[in-house]
Amino acid sequence: MEPGEVLDLFRKAGALLEGHFRLSSGLHSAQYLQSALVLQYPEFATMLGQVLGDRTRHLDATVVLSPALGGIVVGQEVGRALGVRAIFAERQDGTLVLRRGFALTPADRVLVVEDVITTGGSTRETAAVAEACGAHVIGAAAIIDRGSTPARLNLPLQALVQLDVPAYTPDTCPLCAAQVPVVKPGSRA
Numbered sequence: 001m002e003p004g005e006v007l008d009l010f011r012k013a014g015a016l017l018e019g020h021f022r023l024s025s026g027l028h029s030a031q032y033l034q035s036a037l038v039l040q041y042p043e044f045a046t047m048l049g050q051v052l053g054d055r056t057r058h059l060d061a062t063v064v065l066s067p068a069l070g071g072i073v074v075g076q077e078v079g080r081a082l083g084v085r086a087i088f089a090e091r092q093d094g095t096l097v098l099r100r101g102f103a104l105t106p107a108d109r110v111l112v113v114e115d116v117i118t119t120g121g122s123t124r125e126t127a128a129v130a131e132a133c134g135a136h137v138i139g140a141a142a143i144i145d146r147g148s149t150p151a152r153l154n155l156p157l158q159a160l161v162q163l164d165v166p167a168y169t170p171d172t173c174p175l176c177a178a179q180v181p182v183v184k185p186g187s188r189a
């Protein structure tokens with residue numbers, strides 16, 4: 001699946017949003033990828049999961065771990081494609097943790113799966129949850145990489161699309177300077 005085909009799915013689903021957004025990384029951007037709008041369609045979700053599964057099968061993962069909420073649906077699909085468990089970490093008092101009886105052991109080879117990676121910060125944080133259990137994190141996968149820093153990620157990353165959309169800290173954001181109201185995507189966007 002070519003990057004252009006993936007972006008076409010996002011366009012078809014109205015998932016490429018234009019405006020002034022505060023990303024989960026805290027950075028601001030004029031574009032936002034609302035992957036939930038793509039993943040709501042089973043045929044798209046299955047297709048993206050299968051392609052990511054094909055790209056990561058050689059890593060021999062025993063489990064897929066995703067950060068909630070954004071990573072859950074695509075994580076489930078990649079787990080299905082690889083025939084392994086798919087679990088997720090979620091925030092409790094600001095810290096990412098495993099809940100609901102989910103467990104990882106030193107025998108686990110963990111693939112971290114997200115929908116969109118921006119800085120790599122949440123990928124790194126998700127990997128740390130697995131490492132704290134003694135599990136071996138063998139790689140990361142995402143539908144779209146918005147310009148993560150490989151050094152920061154410190155993991156092999158498979159992404160279907162490499163998209164360099166400018167993102168700014170609030171104090172350098174041109175849209176903030178123009179006093180355009182900022183939206184935190186999620187419930188509203």
Ligand code: ZN
Pocket residue numbers: 020028029170173174175176177182
């Ligand atoms: Zn801004």
